Every structure is written in C-alpha cells, then in structure tokens.
Amino acid sequence: MSIIKSGLRYSAEHEWLDTPADGAATVGVSAIAADALGDVVYVSLPEVGDTVTAGESCGEVESTKSVSDLYAPVTGEITEINQDAVDNPGILNEDPYGAGWLFKVDVASEGPLLTAEEYAQKNGIDA
Template identity: 75%
Template sequence: MSKVLSTLRYSAEHEWVDSSSPTKVGISQIAADALGDVVYVDLPEVGAAVTAGESCGEVESTKSVSDLYAPVTGTVVEINQEAVDNPALLNEDPYGAGWLFTVEVTEEGPLLSAQDYASANGGDVA
C-alpha cells in the first residue's frame, strides 16, 4: 500500500503541501503509483500566480497525462529543476527529492489531513 506522510496535508487531487514558508508542493505516493513511470513534468514558471483547485501544470507517465492542480493560492517562488530534468524522482521519492515547486501562499484550498486522505484513497499513514 502507498505511504501517506502524517506531517503533510493533501488535496483531493493528490497534491501535498508541507508547513514551511514558502510552502513546498508535490504529488502523493498514491498518485505516483497510480500514474506509473513518470516521464515528463510541466510546472508553472517562477513568479506565476497559482489558484487553489485550478490546473497549473501536467505530469505525464507511460500510462497517461494528468493535470497538476494547485493545492494553494499564491505566487510560485521556486521550481524543482531536478524533478523536471529527472521526472522519475516523482516515483522514487515523491515526498523528498521529487517535490515540484514552492509557493508563497496567500490562501489555502481545501486540504485533508493525512488520515483523511489515506482513508479516502487507500494509503498507509506513516
């Protein structure tokens, strides 16, 4: 079963956020496992405004292309160029080296606790 980190909060669309400032954003292991081998990541540009619940990029795998949804509203401060250059990081380490971008948050979208996200999606809280 896929791991869900207890220290993070999650969107219904499978993105996670941490509690740092600026806030780090990534996709959950549940999403990475469902996608299969990730081969391409399209992220918002630094300085771009993102709005919670709206599409802000794409994650492409050998199985499909999925929209990436912003879990928070704010301005993108940094993107993880390493994940863009090596998209397999999203499968290998979705909560660590596979983070996607950071946002200076002005408003949070609806976020779930790790327990609520795991209950809804079949993951194990770690």
C-alpha cells in the same frame, strides 16, 4: 517508503502540501498518485513568479500510462521550482515526498485540504 507521509496535508487531487512556520510552502504529488501514474516521463511546472489558484490546473505530469493535470492546493505566487524533477521526472516515482517535490509557493490562501489521516481514509488505506 510510507505511502502517505504524516505531517503533510493533501488535496483531493493527490497533491501534498508542506507549510513550514516561516517561508514558502512546498508542493508535490503523493506516492499514491505516483504509483497510479506509473513511470513518470515528463513534468510541466509553473514558472517562478506565476500566480497559481487553489483547485486550478497549474501543470502536467505525464507517464507511460497517461497525462494528468497538476492542481494547485493553494493560491499564491511560485517562488521556486524543482528543476531536478523537470530534468529527471522519474524522481517523482523514486522519492515523491523528498527529492521529488515540485514547487514552492508563497501562500495567499489555501484550498480544501485533508490531513494525512483523512487522505488515507479517502483512499481506503489504513493510517
């Protein structure tokens, strides 16, 4: 698995954002974050219908090492959550860019985001 998936954009707090041409954007945590956390044992997500604000905490990811806030990379309304990630948090370690997505959001505005190349450079990884 690639540690940084091209084609996605990233927040400085290690969330990724996939914005399709139409429909809600998908948010997850990067493989870098999942690796740093260690074994993820608990995920708390916003509820469908909640409004999240770019750069603000909107949930938690707990691992055997620590508890980390989940930050919204965009402002908008939650349209769907990944119940599988809540029920089986280890999926964030196994497949952070696929089955381990966290929630979908109808984007009103974006916070500061990095390209995959910028995110790799910020984290000292050759893209």
